[in-house]
Amino acid sequence: MPGPGARARRRIVFLLCLYSGAMAALTGRLAYWQFVRGEELARMGEEIRAWEMRIRAPRGPIVDRLGRPLAETVTAEAIYARPREVKNPEAVAARLAPILGMKPEDILARLRKNTFYEYIKRRPTEAEAAAVRGMIERGELTGVGLEPEARRLYPEGTLAAHVLGFAGIDMQGLEGLELYYDKYLRGKNGQVRTEVDARGFEIAGGQTSIDPPQPGLTMVLTLDKALQVILEEAADRTVDVTHAKRAALIVMDVKTGGILAMASRPAYDPNHFAASDPATRRMWLVTDAVSPGSIFKPVTAAAALEEGVITLSTPFYDSGRITVMGETISNWNFRGFGAGTLADVMRTSSNVGFATIGLKLGREKFYKWLEAFNLTRRTGIDLPGETVGQRPPFARATDLDLAIMAFGQTLTVTPIQMLAALNAIANDGRWVQPHLLKEFRTPDGQVAEVFQPASRQILSPETAREVQRLMVEVVTNGTGRQAAVPGYNVAGKTGTAEKFEGGRKLDRYIASFAGFAPVPDPQVSVLVMIDEPEGLTYGGQVAAPVFSQIIGDILRYLSIPPQRAPGGPEASPPVPVPNLVNLSPEEARKVAGEAGFGILLEGSGALVTGQFPPAGALVTRGTVLRARAEPELPPPGDGEVRVPDLRGRTLREAADLLAGMELYVTAEGSGTVVRQEPAAGSAVPRRARIRIWLEPPAGPARVSAPGPGPASRPST
Incomplete structure (x- = not known):
């Protein structure tokens, strides 16, 4: 039987084989991670270290056929947080809530997320953004910042709203042309890549790369x-x-x-589409x-x-x-x-x-x-x-x-x-x-x-x-x-x-x-x-x-010159429509008749509150004017006056009329008044400012004189 030396040698050989096998396995495993999955792991490491921030591409503007803007992109601000950098989430949420008009618990829930980046509020008001900016500059907030953000603006308000539609908060087309041509308008987003450590803090001297965004195309419409x-x-x-x-x-x-x-x-108004009724938005x-x-x-x-x-x-x-x-x-x-x-x-x-x-x-x-x-x-x-x-x-x-x-x-x-x-x-x-x-x-x-x-x-x-x-x-x-x-x-x-x-x-x-x-x-x-x-x-x-x-x-x-009617004389020249608003029905009939117009009164009130065509429109004599009579408006309060109907008046006429009522005027354009704010009949304090819009008299409304027409049943 073998002696003690032989047994010792066998144990040594066994341990050497076991060690060699373990080393071979470890070397093979290292070679696998290094050579087989090396590139993949390196890429994963870069992704872990890289913090990406998207740069939204400016959405392309929409203009009319002459290049006048109907939809454009403007710069706004968004309030964000890096939750891992916020030292006292409860205190930060309590400070921000009253400023932003939000519930503290909603802000706190975002600050406690295990993410690098969270929006606190997008599209804040200027006052809200200014307040947060001041707190950051004074060192009262950590991990909170403001960044520029694009916002869609419709400068003409309700004009062509059903045609244009609107874009959402992420600048995506949701309705109308904004939706139909979204892929042309939205452009291609860019991004900023920055290296961060395991806690989410930026690595000093780390690499930063920027891919610039590509703006969307400008859409020129046939609309005028x-x-x-x-x-x-x-x-x-x-x-x-x-x-x-x-x-x-x-x-x-x-x-x-x-x-x-x-x-x-x-x-x-597409600027406030969320407040509108979907039925109203239906085209x-x-x-x-x-x-x-x-x-x-x-x-x-x-x-x-x-x-x-x-x-x-x-x-x-x-x-x-x-x-x-x-x-x-x-x-x-x-x-x-x-x-x-x-x-x-x-x-x-x-x-x-x-x-x-x-x-x-x-x-x-x-x-x-x-x-x-x-x-x-x-x-x-x-x-x-x-x-x-x-x-x-x-x-x-x-x-x-x-x-x-x-x-x-x-x-x-x-x-x-x-x-x-x-x-x-x-x-x-x-x-x-x-x-x-x-x-x-x-x-x-x-x-x-x-x-x-x-x-x-x-x-x-x-x-x-x-x-x-x-x-x-x-x-x-x-x-x-x-x-x-x-x-x-x-x-x-x-x-x-x-x-x-x-x-x-x-x-x-x-x-x-x-x-x-x-x-x-x-x-x-x-x-x-x-x-x-x-x-x-x-x-x-x-x-x-x-x-x-x-x-x-x-x-x-469109500067299309007038023609003569086939086989007939030139039409009689148009005359301005008288102002019937604020008159009693009897007075309105008298004024319309004296000016050579018929009148159709709707309603049973004591005061004419609206008319069509509007005062000052040029129409042919004999046209039937339509007016609405409603109960007389309650008298204005102490120190208040009723705004008169200024449509159809020149700037001088409107200014003189308002001056006699102790009201001031702000005017845009030239010609005659086509629109006003506040509306006619509104009660305003004396010395209030009335805004009016004027257009040249070359394009007044014209309505031809009516002839005998259907009187009882529809011409279906």
Whole structure:
């Protein structure tokens, strides 16, 4: 048996083998970490040491077609904390809470987070930021700082709010164009990388790298700020006078399809979007499908003329009603024009005549032209949420459906669909895609991308011009007389659509007017749609005067010279509308009559509190002014006076009037007053300052004299 020496040697060999195996395993493990995962671990170490701060890219501005800003990015401040550097979170939270208007526990919860960086409050007020900055400079706060932060600003407030939409607190597009073109506007964020130790403190002499942000592109719109102001002021007056649920107005460049102005009411301020009602922010011009009513009739006429099923000389006989599949279809006045031609059918907005045309077209041709006019699919306008109208399914459409659809009921369209279809008639038969984007530019002003709208010829130019002339006759001698503009040939069509709910007819209407000017060679097309006006409800009475004022201002703004009316004398010169506000109804009637105007008074109050057109607007004699009479306002308190209505006055007149009431004035612009703050009728202390905005008299509102129009039932 082996001796003690042999056993000792075996133990030594065993220990050597065990040690060698352990060393080999340790060496292999070290080699694995060093050579196999070395780069990965080095990268992880760098990431642990690196503290990153994002530098937000400036969001690209939005400007109108002349470069005037509508949305821009400005620098604000954010209050942040590095929780690991805050020595006494409870005390810091207690100090900051009353300054920032926050709960101490909310601040404390952020300060106790195991993170390198936390926002305490973003977009603080200037006073809040100044207070925190002072505390930091005095050494009263540790681990708390302020950093610059971008904020989206809409300098014109509510102007074009539904079109622009808004961006959120992180500068992300949330609605409107801000959402639709978000990837072009938001740019690319940069970042700062700094080395920190395990406790989160910056390492002295450590490496710092900066990746600069890339700003977003500048978006140039087809919108014109001046035209947008004209449109929105008209929308405000319209809703104010008619007490409508809502209103939509669109102005479109006939040739290019570019939207020059687009307004929806009620309005909201995108600078404070969180405080607004989502229903108010809804851009119903593209999201809601409604019955178009009689503004659809030019489409039916164009389709029938192009198909050759009728001509301009085709005889019609309108007795006031027609029976289709056992159902009686009546005209709006239950009267017919007797024997006539297509011009009479259009001029009188005859439901019977257009029902006859719809039956002559037949189902296949009628639906073919719905497709051609792009009324069965989206227009492609660059706004989110666009929908498409509805119609009876082709396979189930009956003669009764065709007869009623021919004059704009039973089917639905969006307002933008309807205007784009009528714009094709104005554009000599070429349908063009409506759009808001003109081009994108780089931050240094170079053009990066130009919008190219889709377009196609859907009608022969000859047919389109025939329908244009028929629509001029509507304004000259038909239901659209109140849409006339002195000195210009205006084409248009009235519409009054009945509203239904669950198949049940409601006693509510959508009054509308759509048209274009000048003819021939129209330059702009306009749609006015007023949802559920109170009192008068006909498009010819409610929407046509608004159209007249808008398109008259637009033609003058675009420097389109006046024309002579075809075969007629120059229109009589316009005269200024008298101020009726603050008068009793009896006095208002007397003043309006002496100036040569009619007057329609709404309400039963003792004092006129609003009128349309506004005082100072230039209109033709004989125009029916609309005024609202409400209970007399309570007398102002001691030392207070009522602000007068200054609209339509010159700066000198406004200043003299206010001086007599011991009020001061601050004025912007030149010409006549178009807007004021506080509003007329407000009670203010003496020596208060009234702010007014003036515009040159070259673009006053104009409303043509009304002719005899519908009196009892809608021209559907």
